[in-house]
Amino acid sequence: MAMRFREHQEAAQTASRRLLYLFALVLVLLVLAVNGVLALIYRLSFPWTQGFPPLFFETNTALTLLFVLGGCWFETLRLREGGAHVARLAGGVPIDPPQGRVGDLYEKRLRNVVDEVALAVGMKPPPVYVLQGEQAINAFAAGWDADDAVIVVTRGALERLTRDELQGVVAHEFSHLFHGDTRLNMRLIGLVWGLQMIYIFGRTLVEPDAMGRRKAGVLVGLALMAVGALGWLAGRLLKAAVSRQREFLADASAVKYTRSIEGIGGALRKIADQAWRGSHRMAHPQVESLSHLLFVSRVRWDLFATHPPLAERIRRIYGFEVVPLAARVLPAEDDDAPLTQPMAGWVAAAEDLPADGAGAVGLTRPAEAAAAAAPTDARRHDAAPDPAGDGLAQHEREALARIERWQGPGERRAAVLGLLVTPGQAREWQAWAEETAGLAVAPTVRAELEQLSHRLRLPVWEMMLRRCAKAPLAERRSLVEAARRIMKADGHVSPMDRLRWLAMRHVLSGAAQRLPPPTGDNDIAHLAKDVTTVTAFLARIIDAQACEQGQAGAWYQRVMQGLWGPEAVPTWSAPDLDAWVQAWHRLMRLSAMQRPVLLKAWVDAAWQCAAPGQAPDPAACDALRLCAVLLDTPSPKALADQYIDVH
DSSP: HHHHHHHHHHHHHHHHHHHHHHHHHHHHHHHHHHHHHHHHHHHHOOOOSSSTTTTHHHHHHHHHHHHHHHHHHHHHHHHGGGGGHHHTTTTTEETTTEEEEEOOOHHHHHHHHHHHHHHHHTOOOOEEEEEETTTTTTTEEOOOOOOTTTEEEHHHHHHSHHHHEEEEEEEEHHHHHHHHHHHHHHHHHHHHHHHHHHHHHHHHHHSOOSSOOOOHHHHHHHHHHHHHHHHHHHHHHHHHHHHHHHHHHHHHHHHHHHHHHHHHHHHHHHHHHHHHTTTTOOOOOTTTTTTBBOOOOOOOGGOOOOOOOOOHHHHHSSSSOOOOOOOOOOOOOOOTTTTOOOOOSSSGGGSOTTSSOOSSOOEOOHHHHHHSSHHHHHHTOOOSSSSTTTTOOOHHHHHHHHHHTTOOOHHHHHHHHHSSOOOOOOHHHHHHHHHTOOTTTTHHHHHHHHHHHHHHHHHHHHHHHHHTTTTHHHHHHHHHHHHHHHTTTTTTHHHHHHHHHHHHHHTTOOOOOOOOOOOOOSSTTTTTTHHHHHHHHHHHTTHHHHHHTTOOHHHHHHHHHHHGGGGOOOOOOOOHHHHHHOOOHHHTTSSTTTHHHHHHHHHHHHHHHOOOOOOOHHHHHHHHHHHHHTTTOOHHHHHTSSSSSOO
């Protein structure tokens, strides 16, 4: 936690320094522009004079610095109150008592969602404001730090987004808080305000007085407005320079926190619908100065855009082009009704999120209230299974309790190799006995493993692998070589053995997993060939009977249709081992947001091919769970429910 905190702090300090350097450069250019324009006006007004009055340029420079730096200082003083000041500046109204609307179900749901996401991120829930008059879907976070941070959401977002979509938007804003973006944005508000002061002063010289008469300095005022317009453009460029890339990071983090692409993806698709209908713009006059804070902000010129193009954000989330969703007003629902589900039972822990926001996210249990709302998920993810309702036989439960205490190298080796043995394979057990010869604990380990049902074998194997990943390199190498010999003991290495082998090497690598952020070329569409190769190999396990006949089974067809459409299903052909392994290695480039999409496509197709009301066969479930291990992605609920996770 301390290491990652320092990384975040250093990243925030670097961004702040870059912002100040850019501001200093803009200020120098602005001073030169003011001096140049005023010198031109002086020459046009007094063509017969020689040179310029004493201290002409010094006075112009001092006044320019006074207006810009004074404006920055004044606005920064107003911002000392933190996010609450910015929320009120945008017209926000708190939803908590006494200002909150009692009985408003939309606001009640928002409060619950903010509390859930705060728990997932590991932050205290901030005050929440609503922009009541805004029907456009939007939101922003503001504040210097966690103590004065606020979350602000438009009324349109409350009324037009589903609960999952609202979670995605709120999680996006929490990412800005967690990564220090809001502190940078608060500084940016003050700097941009100062850059606009030249324009504001010029406008006061041009405007007529109460009698309709204009002042003598109209020409100077027009000149200052022209130069001030340059300040406005510079402020726009400044906001675009420091804000744009942070949106991709926040989108990726939202997927991490909520474990879903449909939440933030659906919200962006509904904003795309509003943009198409022309109803996406916010009406408040302060929106322009706060544009870099918003969840989405659109301008006609990409050069001045504070956010990436909406279509690009959507494509990076889904991996391919998707159509907008109708942004209709949805009926209000009581968020405490029995059918309302909070966030998934496993939530992202902020201390395990790498500084770049793209790495594997740690997991932790939610609060007791969330566990009570979803008792099945909570029980499934408990560190110690519930004796009354986990579905385990007494002897299996006792064996698991003993296995969870195994920490020694002999126990780890015997357990990992023993769980590779196919039940009933005498040759593999003989090979296992040879690999564990000399280990006094080996007979005991085998006896305990034979007590485990299918629902526990793979989770226990993963648990032991994670423990082995912390062992010295020599021990890990020896374990990998022993596993290879056991798999070859019966003379036939099955596709499932090869998948286990790849997953085992992946976990035992011991390297901290930092999933790639979206780069524009590491999504499903760009890695289509590798996705097809890996899917074709998995079909040999899930569609085994059809593949033996050289045909594409129903599972392969459904996956390909779901990813590419019914007209573009590649012909199935069995890939060789080298091509499959290389394809998996290339798939490791797949971005953090795209991995759950691919895994969900595989799992959904497997359930669609299974008999109604039943799960796929155990081999298919094992293959899909191993794919989740390789992708460093949690299993979808339907798949996770087939196992009892252990720690």
